[in-house]
Amino acid sequence: xxxxxxxxxxxxxxxxxxxxxxxxxxxxxxxxxxxxxxxxxxxxxxxxxxxxxxxxxxxxxxxxxxxxxxxxxxxxxxxxxxxxxxxxxxxxxxxxxxxxxxxxxxxxxxxxxxxxxxxxxxxxxxxxxxxxxxxxxxxxxxxxxxxxxxxxxxxxxxxxxxxxxxxxxxxxxxxxxxxxxxxxxxxxxxxxxxxxxxxxxxxxxxxxxxxxxxxxxxxxxxxxxxxxxxxxxxxxxxxxxxxxxxxxxxxxxxxxxxxxxxxxxxxxxxxxxxxxxxxxxxxxxxxxxxxxxxxxxxxxxx
Amino acid sequence: xxxxxxxxxxxxxxxxxxxxxxxxxxxxxxxxxxxxxxxxxxxxxxxxxxxxxxxxxxxxxxxxxxxxxxxxxxxxxxxxxxxxxxxxxxxxxxxxxxxxxxxxxxxxxxxxxxxxxxxxxxxxxxxxxxxxxxxxxxxxxxxxxxxxxxxxxxxxxxxxxxxxxxxxxxxxxxxxxxxxxxxxxxxxxxxxxxxxxxxxxxxxxxxxxxxxxxxxxxxxxxxxxxxxxxxxxxxxxxxxxxxxxxxxxxxxxxxxxxxxxxxxxxxxxxxxxxxxxxxxxxxxxxxxxxxxxxxxxxxxxxxxxxxxxxxxxxxxxxxxxxxxxxxxxxxxxxxxxxxxxxxxxxxxxxxxxxxxxxxxxxxxxxxxxxxxxxxxxxxxxxxxxxxxxxxxxxxxxxxxxxxxxxxxxxxxxxxx
Numbered sequence: 001x002x003x004x005x006x007x008x009x010x011x012x013x014x015x016x017x018x019x020x021x022x023x024x025x026x027x028x029x030x031x032x033x034x035x036x037x038x039x040x041x042x043x044x045x046x047x048x049x050x051x052x053x054x055x056x057x058x059x060x061x062x063x064x065x066x067x068x069x070x071x072x073x074x075x076x077x078x079x080x081x082x083x084x085x086x087x088x089x090x091x092x093x094x095x096x097x098x099x100x101x102x103x104x105x106x107x108x109x110x111x112x113x114x115x116x117x118x119x120x121x122x123x124x125x126x127x128x129x130x131x132x133x134x135x136x137x138x139x140x141x142x143x144x145x146x147x148x149x150x151x152x153x154x155x156x157x158x159x160x161x162x163x164x165x166x167x168x169x170x171x172x173x174x175x176x177x178x179x180x181x182x183x184x185x186x187x188x189x190x191x192x193x194x195x196x197x198x199x200x201x202x203x204x205x206x207x208x209x210x211x212x213x214x215x216x217x218x219x220x221x222x223x224x225x226x227x228x229x230x231x232x233x234x235x236x237x238x239x240x241x242x243x244x245x246x247x248x249x250x251x252x253x254x255x256x257x258x259x260x261x262x263x264x265x266x267x268x269x270x271x272x273x274x275x276x277x278x279x280x281x282x283x284x285x286x287x288x289x290x291x292x293x294x295x296x297x298x299x300x301x302x
Numbered sequence: 303x304x305x306x307x308x309x310x311x312x313x314x315x316x317x318x319x320x321x322x323x324x325x326x327x328x329x330x331x332x333x334x335x336x337x338x339x340x341x342x343x344x345x346x347x348x349x350x351x352x353x354x355x356x357x358x359x360x361x362x363x364x365x366x367x368x369x370x371x372x373x374x375x376x377x378x379x380x381x382x383x384x385x386x387x388x389x390x391x392x393x394x395x396x397x398x399x400x401x402x403x404x405x406x407x408x409x410x411x412x413x414x415x416x417x418x419x420x421x422x423x424x425x426x427x428x429x430x431x432x433x434x435x436x437x438x439x440x441x442x443x444x445x446x447x448x449x450x451x452x453x454x455x456x457x458x459x460x461x462x463x464x465x466x467x468x469x470x471x472x473x474x475x476x477x478x479x480x481x482x483x484x485x486x487x488x489x490x491x492x493x494x495x496x497x498x499x500x501x502x503x504x505x506x507x508x509x510x511x512x513x514x515x516x517x518x519x520x521x522x523x524x525x526x527x528x529x530x531x532x533x534x535x536x537x538x539x540x541x542x543x544x545x546x547x548x549x550x551x552x553x554x555x556x557x558x559x560x561x562x563x564x565x566x567x568x569x570x571x572x573x574x575x576x577x578x579x580x581x582x583x584x585x586x587x588x589x590x591x592x593x594x595x596x597x598x599x600x601x602x603x604x605x606x607x608x609x610x611x612x613x614x615x616x617x618x619x620x621x622x623x624x625x626x627x628x629x630x631x632x633x634x635x636x637x638x639x640x641x642x643x644x645x646x647x648x649x650x651x652x653x654x655x656x657x658x659x660x661x662x663x664x665x666x667x668x669x670x671x672x673x674x675x676x677x678x679x680x681x682x683x684x685x686x687x688x689x690x691x692x693x694x695x696x697x698x699x700x701x702x703x704x705x706x707x708x709x710x711x712x713x714x715x716x717x718x
Binding site: 012028029032033036037038042045047066075077079081089092093127148150185186187189190192195196198200201202241242243263271277283298 | 378391511
């Protein structure tokens, strides 16, 4: 296992270009944040509404830096067993039975051999640390706001030391810190102590130009006219007073759906039919469908 | 200081040699830049943005890498390192524009002193620009109304538990306020997803195997586990419009008492608009800040639009504060000048997302009150409990009621 250090782009421009090659159109402010996170070797903390490309940046970054992506999806009750490591108890039990049948080992030795790497289930955080022996991976800690405060406390420790101690095996250290990307949808406030250690970036909804570029890059089947109309419509829709606004991923899904339906222009009928791709809330759909869609469409086509 | 190695205690990595040339090679920082950055940090702090000292060191280092030619880049650099809350971004931008004007490092010092002179309270709103309220410090408070609340002046006053808050004298109000701060609130519990060891409950399989493996796989211990329980969060939405004037003061005291006693409490006040006051309510002197804020709001004395306030809550705040099946308390007399249809719609939405929706109505305490206002009538079928909140006794009843709630099931406990 030889260690190959990451080639970090030498400037913000170079980074922006590298992200662009992976079809990710990053705003300058975001590119600066990513660049600083790489240079300062600090976690990148991304906040923003759902569907603005927070998770995507981690994937793209891994591709741009030519390294692997390790993802930890957070949820309430996430514990060390799911995030770091766990012993494979069923296999260990099976092993005991095998030993008993063979009867050629005394139990003390057996117990010792039961706690080796063979029986260890490695979860994302441990995997990320091990991976650094070859090359620092991108570690994506997705939707940290879903995890509970207890896990946040553990993460705080993990992010400052980048080591994991397994009582039966010893301490495993990272050769170099992995590139950590933490995302949050702000369903609750993440503790300041954690955010303070990170480079923070708020990803807003994109403006028309940026979203249009994303649509044309990601949905090549869409004609220029359709892409413009789709983008303009979604931009207008976001200004409507709704429970849940459409994110970029919704825009892309919608554009792809319209292409699949062989549409080249928007009309009232097709919007009403496919509104479920943009809005995922029945009350929102009811509020917009019909008249308001018509008004928005008129503005888009004007 | 800013390197990662200094953060942890163990496993420090050797400090790597700098792999890159800085963007502006061999150009040491001009002292003016550093002093401007430090000044900027002070401006941010004065404006209420929490800036950690370590981050200033990072910021200075980072501006060297990024270069100072592009104003936008410097802005992005500093915001990435010095801001860690979305709510602070608007303030940051304002401060940035103030300090890093096109020219003029020499004139910088002037506006700063005026900024630092008084404590600034920034009210954060979900949508739109943050509204800034200047709050004078405690010592300069000379308002006649607040003077009546001088500390310690009325500690011997007896408070009647059944007297309506509206009939309280200033002395009684103060005494009741103190009493309320000492009340204990237990808003029921919810089952979390975390396990804890227990003497009853399910068998803890991982632990069973782990402990007994050490004994060669014989089942000697039978460890068990249950889901840990945690108190339910409380969300309080208090009407502070003109018609609630007589009760608002007590409500704020109620909110502070609640916040001190229960673990997770979010408070909002509304009249025509909705404002989050959680962080002020929880502070020791928050009661004064909030009552001043409520007075300062143009909302004060204006009409009530409960439906619209609830809509703002549902669209802007619900996703952030309605976690873990909270108990929602709406405190209002139900005098609504808004659209009753909207109220019903938003109330039913709110009701579906909480474990218990309780409407506290001070008017319910007065004899012969019937919920005849359109808003109140419309609301009744969507709320779980309709309770009075006009005197201490009724609040005690509320406390008992909350405690008795225990662990209600989602959705199937509605009564109409």
